[in-house]
Each structure stands twice: as C-alpha cells, then as structure tokens.
Amino acid sequence: MKKLGKILLVTPLAFSLVLPTTGVFATESNDVHVKVAEVEAPKLELTQEKKEDLYNKYVKIVADVAAQYPDSGIFIEPLDTFKDEYFMSPEDYRAFAVNLATSSIVVAPETPSDVITPLATGIKTKYANITFGGSSRSIAVTGTFTIDHFLGRMGFTGVKSLTSKAADSRGTWRQSGYNEKIYDAGETMNVSVGGTYTENGVSKPDNFDLNFYCSGTGEIS
Structure with missing residues (x-):
C-alpha cells in the first residue's frame, strides 16, 4: 500500500490570488481575469464607515460566488471578526473568494x-x-x-x-x-x-x- 502523508489544498491556476499590484475584471459569466498593473495599488483608508461599506459589498460578493459554486459551502464571517488586513478592493476580494471556493484537497x-x-x-x-x-x-x-x-x-x-x-x-x-x-x-x-x-x-x-x-x-x- 502506498503511504500518504502531507495534504495540499490546490486552487486552479486560472484563479490565482490577486496581489496588491493587480487588477481584476469580471465578465458577465463571472469568469475572473487577472491583469498586472504598472503601479502599486493605493492602500485603503479604513474608517468605520468605509469598513461597513466594503463589508456590505463583500457579503454580496460571497453570496454570488457561493451561488456560482454551490458545492463549496463558502460563507462570510461577521464584520466584528474582521481585522484591518482583511480589507481589500471588492475586485480582489471576489478573486480571493473564487480561489477559496474552487480549492480542493490533495494528499x-x-x-x-x-x-x-x-x-x-x-x-x-x-x-x-x-x-x-x-x-x-x-x-x-x-x-x-x-x-x-x-x-x-x-x-x-x-x-x-x-x-x-x-x-x-x-x-x-x-x-x-x-x-x-x-x-x-x-x-x-x-x-x-x-x-x-x-x-x-x-x-x-x-x-x-x-x-x-x-x-x-x-x-x-
């Protein structure tokens, strides 16, 4: 019997995690395409109002991705659990959610x-x-x-x-x-x-x- 050990959670290459220097564009079919920008994206100014606005957008994004990939079971955590580093542009958040939704476990x-x-x-x-x-x-x-x-x-x-x-x-x-x-x-x-x-x-x-x-x-x- 072949012995198995380490576990890899692998995401399709088509949905690579978007870095701060990238922009993401979604088509009507929700396919995600990554385009590298020439300059670094500006950091978000995180006032409480901005956090709430972004979170409301994230809720819709995760609901959309969950509907697109119903077997993934992904969901969003409550706003009061969000650390500042969780906040990113809605485009980057959608790309990350797709990465997680389409991941799989390989031994x-x-x-x-x-x-x-x-x-x-x-x-x-x-x-x-x-x-x-x-x-x-x-x-x-x-x-x-x-x-x-x-x-x-x-x-x-x-x-x-x-x-x-x-x-x-x-x-x-x-x-x-x-x-x-x-x-x-x-x-x-x-x-x-x-x-x-x-x-x-x-x-x-x-x-x-x-x-x-x-x-x-x-x-x-």
Missing part, C-alpha cells in the same frame, strides 16, 4: 524519515499545505494513538485524540470533528477530519481523509 506522499519511536501511546503530527497560487499556509494535524502487539506485530488499537490547527497566523482552521477506522490488521489508521478554513473573513468548510501507518515494530508514520 501527497510522505518522506521516509517522518516516523517516531514506538510507544504504547504514539503521537504523530502531519501537515496540510493550503496553496493559493504561489503562496501557502500550513495546518498541523496531530494524532495520539494507542498501539499494542497482536497478530505477531505492533498495530493501532484506537485514537485517544486528534486535533488540527493552523500552523501560521494568516488564516485559521477550526476542526469540527473526526472519524477513525482501522485497516490492514492494525497497520493503517484512517481518519476523516472535518473543519472550516477562514482567511480574510471568508470561510470554507471541508473534510479530508488522512492515513497514519504503524510499522511492525510500532513506528507511526
């Missing part, structure tokens, strides 16, 4: 050195890399497992706890729950993790399956 192979010393209770952390264009954010997924000797080898017997959180400050991941299943006579622990990723006030619920492996000597990878 990548793990490096062979990513193992721990065998214990009766083993702890293992794996990372999910969320990619928007050329930028990435990390989510740490930590499992605490019980292992025991049976059928001539060490293997998983259960999950004591499984937590996940954002590993950097640019976004947040709120775990909503998880389910676990043991396969291959205790060699494989499959966990299905659910949660919501939030950045710039836009949230997307998602879930993914992740496999942990226990070697015959009790190493977890």
Whole structure:
C-alpha cells in the first residue's frame, strides 16, 4: 500500500490570488481575469464607515460566488471578526473568494524519515499545505494513538485524540470533528477530519481523509 502523508489544498491556476499590484475584471459569466498593473495599488483608508461599506459589498460578493459554486459551502464571517488586513478592493476580494471556493484537497506522499519511536501511546503530527497560487499556509494535524502487539506485530488499537490547527497566523482552521477506522490488521489508521478554513473573513468548510501507518515494530508514520 502506498503511504500518504502531507495534504495540499490546490486552487486552479486560472484563479490565482490577486496581489496588491493587480487588477481584476469580471465578465458577465463571472469568469475572473487577472491583469498586472504598472503601479502599486493605493492602500485603503479604513474608517468605520468605509469598513461597513466594503463589508456590505463583500457579503454580496460571497453570496454570488457561493451561488456560482454551490458545492463549496463558502460563507462570510461577521464584520466584528474582521481585522484591518482583511480589507481589500471588492475586485480582489471576489478573486480571493473564487480561489477559496474552487480549492480542493490533495494528499501527497510522505518522506521516509517522518516516523517516531514506538510507544504504547504514539503521537504523530502531519501537515496540510493550503496553496493559493504561489503562496501557502500550513495546518498541523496531530494524532495520539494507542498501539499494542497482536497478530505477531505492533498495530493501532484506537485514537485517544486528534486535533488540527493552523500552523501560521494568516488564516485559521477550526476542526469540527473526526472519524477513525482501522485497516490492514492494525497497520493503517484512517481518519476523516472535518473543519472550516477562514482567511480574510471568508470561510470554507471541508473534510479530508488522512492515513497514519504503524510499522511492525510500532513506528507511526
């Protein structure tokens, strides 16, 4: 069985995250096209009135994107949770919302050195890399497992706890729950993790399956 580890959240290249030096133009079909500007875009002056005006526009933008991509489940957070750095032009906000709505989770192979010393209770952390264009954010997924000797080898017997959180400050991941299943006579622990990723006030619920492996000597990878 091929062992899987790191998780990548990938967005289509057609919807790259718009930098401050870019402008975005939407057609009637809501397709997003990016054009690089020759000068840096001016910073927004954030009075409370300006924040409320932008937020009202963001609400309509996210509702429009959610209708365009109904399976994404994206939604906007309350205004009082918005930090100043969340505010951007409505065009850039639409581009970001489309990036998040069209993202997907892909599991990548793990490096062979990513193992721990065998214990009766083993702890293992794996990372999910969320990619928007050329930028990435990390989510740490930590499992605490019980292992025991049976059928001539060490293997998983259960999950004591499984937590996940954002590993950097640019976004947040709120775990909503998880389910676990043991396969291959205790060699494989499959966990299905659910949660919501939030950045710039836009949230997307998602879930993914992740496999942990226990070697015959009790190493977890």
